[in-house]
Amino acid sequence: MLRRHLIAACLALLLPALPATAQQASKFIVVQSTTSTENSGLFKYLLPLFTAKTGIEVRVVAVGTGQAIKNAANGDGDVLFVHAKADEEKFVAAGGAVKRFDVMYNDFVVVGPAADPAGVSGSKDVVAAFKAIAAKGAPFASRGDESGTHKAELALWKEAGVDVKAASGGWYRETGSGMGATLNTGVGMGAYVLTDRASWSAFGNRGTFKIAVEGDRKLFNQYGIMLVNPAKHAHVKADLGQAFIDWVLSKDGQAAIAGFKIAGEQQFFPNAAAPSN
């Protein structure tokens, strides 16, 4: 009887050896990118076109630019596709990536509640608007996550001469999370938010919020693409990654980017023709 117990116990332990299978496609690359390109739906539109043409599957890990660069630096990805030019150039200079190319741009906008407590709605001067928000102590929700958008925002505060670190926890609120989460929080507490236009266009939970500030040249948002350095990380799929970069920069790829629309409006503007470096 005990013997039977023993056997049954052993069986009970051995049975659940149920491995989860990874569906490994033969040809794929991992692209470290940002939430704006993923959340706006750009990749969902763009990547099938590339895959249909080349048979290369593109797996996107969408995180903040800071984290994307860090992941790429660890070699966890073949291509980096982000929007913080200064950091990208630093990354290339440090040997993390081969060469950086401009891909496209869009712009940042400041969104805020219809009540507009800082009186900035309709402004085309983002620095003046930031000064007004700070002067009135109107709530402002910041990403606070070292993403491309967060860095652009910090540069604008610096230009406005506002010390946001001192105001943090008061009218200045760092959510420490992604664009969408920060927009949700901002809408929830009636706080102004700096966001890229594509994320805002695709955002579904707007409440009374609308665009308060747009059209300032300082709100320019450049995206760059680069191959993670195979000399540093031998496993990087240089051929496949480069094929993706070449396609994105090609006439076809650029036209596809221009063709991506939300509610009939173009979201990203290809500008690969004039490489900056």
Added chain:
Amino acid sequence: MQDLGQAFATAWAMLTGFDPALWSVVLLSLKVSLGAVAIASALGIPLGAMLAVARFPGRGGVLVLLNAMMGLPPVVIGLLVYLLLSASGPFGVLHLLYTPTAMVVAQTLLVLPIVAALSRQVIEDLALEYADYFRSLGLGRAGAVATLIYDARFSLTTAVLAGFGRAIAEVGAVMIVGGNIDRVTRVMTTTIALETSKGNIALALALGLVLILIAVLVNVAVMGLRATAARAAYA
């Protein structure tokens, strides 16, 4: 508030529409979490049983540590597994990062302390009852452990289900080690997080309702099996 009503309507439409994209996400969720729970149980139940019967110096400390580990934040486990599996990490050569296997590894680590700690408690209670019986049989420790696990098997399902609940519900670990890659590592919880970040609150909530339903179905299945087995055992 209208989001709530819309969520139920959307959830219903998704379930009755048999959206293939939804089902592949649901299947991956189940595969990853059930896989993790299976491995964690295979390791955790014997570990718990051994801790239940063993007496050694520092045992109290080990038990406190094990119980405390039940509260490990998924994000921390995710980071840990990321650092291990990263191309720059010690296991980078395995190329497991951003695969379902990496997600199973992370969830196994997350669930193991829960299964082990709860098993330990269940089996220790039973061991006290059986102490004289084992002594009269002159049964060794290995035999005692096996017998205890077998006789406690119905109570142990609760430990396993607690582990499953933790695994299927967590988002922090699978987000980091899986990368939430569309059609590769996207599971229910990471989809919910993504849709929330897109501001699609009703859709996110609808997916949450589907997730709850699946958790209920898994529990019903396990309880059904348990009842059938119990009837067979005591008939």
